[in-house]
Amino acid sequence: DIQMTQTTSSLSASLGDRVTISCSASQGISNYLNWYQQKPDGTVKLLIYYTSSLHSGVPSRFSGSGSGTDYSLTISNLEPEDIATYYCQQYSKLPWTFGGGTKLEIK
Amino acid sequence: QVQLQQSGPELVKPGALVKISCKASGYTFTSYDINWVKQRPGQGLEWIGWIYPGDGSTKYNEKFKGKATLTADKSSSTAYMQLSSLTSENSAVYFCARKLEDDYFDYWGQGTTLTVSS
Numbered sequence: 001d002i003q004m005t006q007t008t009s010s011l012s013a014s015l016g017d018r019v020t021i022s023c024s025a026s027q028g029i030s031n032y033l034n035w036y037q038q039k040p041d042g043t044v045k046l047l048i049y050y051t052s053s054l055h056s057g058v059p060s061r062f063s064g065s066g067s068g069t070d071y072s073l074t075i076s077n078l079e080p081e082d083i084a085t086y087y088c089q090q091y092s093k094l095p096w097t098f099g100g101g102t103k104l105e106i107k
Numbered sequence: 108q109v110q111l112q113q114s115g116p117e118l119v120k121p122g123a124l125v126k127i128s129c130k131a132s133g134y135t136f137t138s139y140d141i142n143w144v145k146q147r148p149g150q151g152l153e154w155i156g157w158i159y160p161g162d163g164s165t166k167y168n169e170k171f172k173g174k175a176t177l178t179a180d181k182s183s184s185t186a187y188m189q190l191s192s193l194t195s196e197n198s199a200v201y202f203c204a205r206k207l208e209d210d211y212f213d214y215w216g217q218g219t220t221l222t223v224s225s
Contacts, residue, residue, distance in 0.1 A: 034211045036152075042218050044202060049211040087152055091210040095168040098152040 002026050002090050006099035013078055014107045021073045021102045023088035028068050032092040035064055035073045038085045038101070047086075048073060080106065109133040111141075111203050111216035118222045124191040127219045129203030136184035137161040140206040143177065143188045146218070147199045157206060158186060193223045 003026040013019045023033070035048040046055045048064035051071060061076045075082055083106060088099040114128040129141060143155040156167035160179035167175065174197070176189040190197055201219050204212035 032210070036212070042200065044204070044212075044215040044218075046211055046213050046215075049209065055211075055213065089152070089212075094166070095170070096154040096210075098154070100151040 001095055002029065002093055002097050004088055004090055004097050004099040006086075006088060006102045008102050009100065010103040010105065012105045012107045015078055015080065017078045019075045019078055019082075019104065021075075021086050021104070023066075023071045023073070023099050025069045025071070025090055025092075029090045029092035031067060032090055033064075033066065033071045034089045034091065035062075036087045036089065036098075038087065040083065075104075078104075078106075109205065109214045111205065111214055113201075113203060113216040113219045116220040116222070118224065119193055120225055121194055121223055123193050123223075124189060125193065125221060126187055126189045127201055127221070129186040129188075129216050131184045131186065131205070134205075136179075137181055141177075141179065141186040142204045142206050142212060143175065144202045144204060144212075145171075145199045146202065152202075155188070155201075160184075160186065190221070193221075195223050197221060198223045 005024045031051040033051045038044045047058050047062050052064045063074050085101045085103045087101045110132045112130045117125050119125050137160045140157040140159050142157040145153040155171045155175050158165045158177040158179050165177050179186045203216040205214045
């Protein structure tokens with residue numbers, strides 16, 4: 001199985017900050033990488049698919065980038081509603097696997 | 108609007124089985140895969156498998172073969188996941204999610220909490 005690693009399990013930032021969350025795959029995944037947001041109430045939403053494509057309705061302050069084994073999610077101008085845990089997920093090879101998550105908190 | 112409404116929390120005894128439901132609305136149920144994802148307390152997400160309601164075909168994560176059984180009822184637009192021979196390791200929140208052809212989960216259910224305890 002492809003292992004997805006989010007080395008930062010929690011991150012604290014101030015409102016208005018630019019935040020970058022990283023995700024690394026155990027082998028190349030050819031940009032087949034999605035990002036999801038899980039709110040404190042458990043609700044899960046798709047943010048980014050295929051590394052950098054913004055899902056419909058997602059604010060433009062979210063963006064994704066990367067290639068090969070290393071990927072990142074960037075939130076520019078952090079807002080209070082961005083408090084959540086963020087997960088990356090690869091779909092290059094079955095079984096699809098998720099990173100362990102990065103919990104974002106406000107300073 | 109697309110909605111996936113899951114059944115309520117379950118408390119079951121070790122060794123029992125449970126069936127969780129996921130009722131879809133707002134789209135053509137038979138046109139998209141429904142996937143299931145497990146989340147243990149304080150841990151990440153694990154993909155269990157998918158079912159394509161159009162023809163009932165399934166694909167499982169090897170880890171969950173023999174544990175999870177996915178079915179779908181086209182008449183009620185509802186997907187089901189049955190979990191058998193339950194142990195404490197199966198205590199988790201289980202999500203259903205719609206998958207588009209490009210292999211991303213665009214809509215998720217609210218999650219069903221399963222507690223396995225005597």
